[in-house]
Amino acid sequence: MLDNRKKKVLQAIVEEYINTAEPVSSNSLTSNHGLDCSSATIRNEMADLEKKGFLDKTHTSSGRIPSEKGYRYYVDELLNDKDISLEEIKYISSKLETKVNEIEDLTKITANTISEVTHYTTVSIGPKATSQIIEEIKFVLLGSRMMMAVILTDTGLVKETIIKFDEDVTEKQIETMNYMFNQKLKKQPIETIDRPLEEYLYDEMTYSVNVIKPVIEQIKKVLEEENKIYLEGTNKAFDLPEFNSLEVAKNFVNILDTKELVADMLNSGFAEDIKVYIGEESEKEQLKDFSVITFKHKVNGKDLGTIGIIGPKRMDYSKVISVMKYINQKLNGKS
Amino acid sequence: MLDNRKKKVLQAIVEEYINTAEPVSSNSLTSNHGLDCSSATIRNEMADLEKKGFLDKTHTSSGRIPSEKGYRYYVDELLNDKDISLEEIKYISSKLETKVNEIEDLTKITANTISEVTHYTTVSIGPKATSQIIEEIKFVLLGSRMMMAVILTDTGLVKETIIKFDEDVTEKQIETMNYMFNQKLKKQPIETIDRPLEEYLYDEMTYSVNVIKPVIEQIKKVLEEENKIYLEGTNKAFDLPEFNSLEVAKNFVNILDTKELVADMLNSGFAEDIKVYIGEESEKEQLKDFSVITFKHKVNGKDLGTIGIIGPKRMDYSKVISVMKYINQKLNGKS
């Protein structure tokens, strides 16, 4: 579709623009970038690339900036893996070796690591419980009208929730419930808790619906509820030149504040481990001037959560993707 | 110290500036505010108030803005309780009636309510566990090398933490530990877990230090660790005119990103329920252009966490404090 030189020109423009945030002139491309021709030739090529939709102008006599189509082509066809410096490798390794007790913390740490290395803001969310299998449920009575339910899933995710009762509950009752719930739910996918099962539990444990009902409700609630979203490096974005525009800065803060927006993207079903959304590709009005790269965080095939990097469309795709790939390797022991 | 008219003038200027964010001119005060004199007289008063340090000028021929001393005098001496509208009362009531299972959620909801009603950003933090008494500890074995410890304090705060072991652990061992820990820690302030106690536990449970040690460590850690800080309404701040300055916006984002800064203020020991820090009063460089109002969130004398409102020095102190007082009343049933 594009001949070799056009590719080179496009690549040079994208990379130059990513570095400088300034429209790229035909002149600036002659000096380096291995384009062995004059600025006039490049101008011709640029005019062509613009006609084909890969480049935009900010005004009639400005340099060119990549269009979304341009970025997309760059990401799909022109991306080179970027080397990760020794320092960065050391930093990443030490961070990933942090001992954690909860899976969610691992995702958080990874998100923080990516943010530190790439200097972009990251958004992370733990694995959704509903895609998992219940390994074990334990009930713990706390005082006389409160209980904690602890649920362990097969991926090692632990969810706990406090349940309050309107009447006193005995240790004995808790034990019976514990036994029944485990009988029915152990090794079952979480979706199992459906209407018939509920009725079964009501029937079997005749002593009090007042006790069983809140338990079922609360367990379902905690397993279905959206995970918390964690932000890392919010302030890093403000060092970027695009954030000199108040408009942009405001939008950004708004995006991060309305977590549903981001959660939506992180949760959206897709096959790839790493997925790039450039500007309007996200199909979210608020994100039209930003790019998002999502990263499914897995160890040995097990979903551990999703991390999103959010930055300007002029994001250093190469760097971000290289770091993600490196972390992926690290986590999965193929070093 | 200030005669009656000076007080009136100062109050008018503070309130006008809070409303408009524009320097207040002598002329604008003649029309309303019940100052029954000419602009020239007001000019004289303003010059006097400036000499006394209550007012500032942005330049020689501009109107006046309150100095920090001016705000402080206003807050200490001139504050009137503001009426809370019926709508607001309804809103607050409905929010506060939300049923929650965990105390921390209550603080979060209250913080969110304050943010919604006042249109300022709030920062909240749950009660620190170390000021409390352990009511009960329960251990739950999860799998064979993982356990969850659930700690209930006398204020109803529940803390839970996952503990991993390097060797297999039996239900029997967990039970023994559970018994021992409760023997020694029940009804004790959390500070009790000290060196001698640790040694005692090691001695009594001879089977394996590998098991007991991580338990003690993790329990201490979770009880001592800083609570999570929750932000509400970050984006609200960006509607304020002072946030048209990029400098200010950046600082603000930085403040919210470095949570220690805010946590520090929320945790700082002070007697009052409501405390106002105006600009440099906070003694934090980064906060010198902002005001913070902290609110100790209590029900029946029990500490439930602290909420901080952060906004420009030109904050609507009257509104914020009125809302806090109203919520305090509501929560403590003196309606």
Added chain:
DNA sequence: TTTAGCACTCTTTTGTTTAGTTTGCTAACT
């Protein structure tokens, strides 16, 4: 003690000029 009046200060807005880029096009060149 208060106030009207006025000169003076300073900001804000608007317009103008100037200098500097960069493009697009034409015509020449390889």
Added chain:
DNA sequence: AGTTAGCAAACTAAACAAAAGAGTGCTAAA
């Protein structure tokens, strides 16, 4: 046919100037 030098035209950005407007401080009179 592809490439390039050269140049006019388009446009931005910065600097400067002028004008308008708002507010004060001071003086002198009420």
